[in-house]
Amino acid sequence: MIHALIVTHGDLGAELLRVVESLLGPQEAVEVLSNKGKDLEGLCDLVDAHVPSGEEAILFVDFCGGSPFVACRRTSGDKRECTVISGVNLPMLTSFFTKRTKMPLSQLLQTIRDDAVRGIQLSSE
Template sequence: MIGVLITTHGNLGGELIKAAELIKGSLGDILHVSIDQTKNVEDIKKEIGNAIKKLDKGRGVLVLTDLFGGTPSNISLSFMKEGKVEVVTGVNLPMLLKLSEIKENMSLREFACFIKEYGQKNISLASELLSKKAVG
């Protein structure tokens, strides 16, 4: 199984997990690391590193972060390793709801691409969607 770690500013990751579990039930092996101004960089690195070690059951770990260029992403990028750790930025609720659909034959990279594309696909401008329905 591919492990999943969410690293975000504040407790966004924890709240996304709560929301997803409210909708779908337990998400299984998923952890989050909250980052705020009270933690120093070395402590954050240690916390992320420990979470990755705990989650890695041999198929790697997907790290989902909130914002490319932000501290959670920048620190997470230092753990990237082909086939072992992949980082996807812009985490959203649809991504978490889709996590359970990992296919056993998917590589970490394939799973990361699948989750990224699903997250992007679920960003919509409501007025565009509604105008298409009105026409069709």
């Protein structure tokens, strides 16, 4: 099973997962980390320790440019089987948890990105 690591500012990741599980029920092979109170070096060590070795994983981060993004990108640079995706939102996570056993990692990454973007709509259009 493809693993999920959600790394965000504050409690954003924990709340996202809480809401996802209220929609889909409890999920396995998922962990949440926060940058709260951590310098970059400390966060890098934390992410390193939680990325499953030798297993396929997607690292979800809240925005491109924050310390969660930097720390995850640094780790994924060393490990070919994990990929960082930024801009995590509810549609991205519900897509991931409902489709992760149905397709290979490369296809899943494209699919969850498309679903995340499709979730952003203007009422005026």
